[in-house]
Amino acid sequence: xxxxxxxxxxxxxxxxxxxxxxxxxxxxxxxxxxxxxxxxxxxxxxxxxxxxxxxxxxxxxxxxxxxxxxxxxxxxxxxxxxxxxxxxxxxxxxxxxxxxxxxxxxxxxxxxxxxxxxxxxxxxxxxxxxxxxxxxxxxxxxxxxxxxxxxxx
Amino acid sequence: xxxxxxxxxxxxxxxxxxxxxxxxxxxxxxxxxxxxxxxxxxxxxxxxxxxxxxxxxxxxxxxxxxxxxxxxxxxxxxxxxxxxxxxxxxxxxxxxxxxxxxxxxxxxxxxxxxxxxxxxxxxxxxxxxxxxxxxxxxxxxxxxxxxxxxxxx
DNA sequence: TGACTCATGTCAGTATTCTGACATAGATTG
DNA sequence: CAATCTATGTCAGAATACTGACATGAGTCA
Numbered sequence: 001x002x003x004x005x006x007x008x009x010x011x012x013x014x015x016x017x018x019x020x021x022x023x024x025x026x027x028x029x030x031x032x033x034x035x036x037x038x039x040x041x042x043x044x045x046x047x048x049x050x051x052x053x054x055x056x057x058x059x060x061x062x063x064x065x066x067x068x069x070x071x072x073x074x075x076x077x078x079x080x081x082x083x084x085x086x087x088x089x090x091x092x093x094x095x096x097x098x099x100x101x102x103x104x105x106x107x108x109x110x111x112x113x114x115x116x117x118x119x120x121x122x123x124x125x126x127x128x129x130x131x132x133x134x135x136x137x138x139x140x141x142x143x144x145x146x147x148x149x150x151x152x153x
Numbered sequence: 154x155x156x157x158x159x160x161x162x163x164x165x166x167x168x169x170x171x172x173x174x175x176x177x178x179x180x181x182x183x184x185x186x187x188x189x190x191x192x193x194x195x196x197x198x199x200x201x202x203x204x205x206x207x208x209x210x211x212x213x214x215x216x217x218x219x220x221x222x223x224x225x226x227x228x229x230x231x232x233x234x235x236x237x238x239x240x241x242x243x244x245x246x247x248x249x250x251x252x253x254x255x256x257x258x259x260x261x262x263x264x265x266x267x268x269x270x271x272x273x274x275x276x277x278x279x280x281x282x283x284x285x286x287x288x289x290x291x292x293x294x295x296x297x298x299x300x301x302x303x304x305x306x
Numbered sequence: 307t308g309a310c311t312c313a314t315g316t317c318a319g320t321a322t323t324c325t326g327a328c329a330t331a332g333a334t335t336g
Numbered sequence: 337c338a339a340t341c342t343a344t345g346t347c348a349g350a351a352t353a354c355t356g357a358c359a360t361g362a363g364t365c366a
Binding site: 008009010012013014015017018019020021022023024025026027028029031047048051063065112115116118119121122123124125126130131133134135137138139140141142143144145146148 | 161162163165166167168170171172173174175176177178179180181182184200201204216218265268269271272274275276277278279283284286287288290291292293294295296297298299301
């Protein structure tokens with residue numbers, strides 16, 4: 001009504017709102033992780049390893065939504081500082097299974113408390129049904145975005 | 154059941170799913186904008202200016218979810234290449250109102266077509282009601298994340 | 307008026323992530 | 337068996353975004 005462009009209206013765009021929500025979540029997580037000297041990707045990596053021990057660099061990268069090159073930089077730092085360990089040789093193929101050290105596990109525990117608080121705050125004010133709706137809807141968006149029409153389906 | 158950690162379960166975490174959806178959207182947008190030689194932030198800046206002409210650098214930064222320093226670097230490049238124009242002196246205060254040039258407008262039109270296709274693909278398979286739910290739920294998340302309990306209130 | 311606070315534009319340096327490239331291990335295929 | 341394809345780890349350089357800092361203009365308040 002305020003325009004006749006056929007473009008994307010930021011005020012009503014779900015894409016824009018998704019970006020806004022993601023940005024707000026990231027900012028909130030950075031705020032609670034900063035005092036622990038930990039970045040969001042750093043935390044994501046440790047959390048992935050806690051839940052799925054033995055993930056390779058490439059698998060961690062996909063799980064944290066960064067490139068394997070970026071994850072490699074992080075893993076080298078984490079290994080140097082004693083938070084994770086990797087075997088010197090790959091047991092099979094080239095993939096090096098990574099594991100948390102006791103130090104890494106302790107470090108993660110602090111962070112998890114902080115991050116869980118953020119997640120609970122985000123969920124505050126939402127009913128159980130709304131949380132289910134949110135889950136289903138976000139998964140629908142992801143599915144639709146993944147199947148690229150140019151890949152000939 | 155697969156664990157007794159009291160942590161965040163990635164499989165059922167709305168935060169993780171939000172990040173995944175946002176990552177998928179960003180990847181899809183990068184894919185269609187790359188052939189046009191445009192980044193997501195670049196596009197966001199032009200789209201903001203089309204809908205709200207005269208925004209300042211700081212306002213554009215907030216709208217594109219980056220720092221004003223990052224947006225300043227982008228604006229200088231866009232101004233140098235003739236996509237936007239800024240007055241040499243601030244009409245009031247220090248804020249420089251930015252506007253699209255005809256070249257910038259033409260450049261944006263191409264991008265808008267591509268981005269709208271991505272947004273429509275993301276919405277594919279969602280009913281009108283689900284889109285309304287998504288809108289309301291995302292806004293609820295943003296609101297909850299913004300009001301920081303440590304800010305008193 | 308003068309001190310103070312706040313928002314802005316901008317410079318400089320740092321950190322993080324990305325793209326490009328290469329070599330290698332395993333799987334697939336003829 | 338040989339060729340090809342795919343996935344992986346890693347190095348190097350470029351692009352992007354960030355933090356820190358400073359000066360300036362406008363509003364607030366005593």
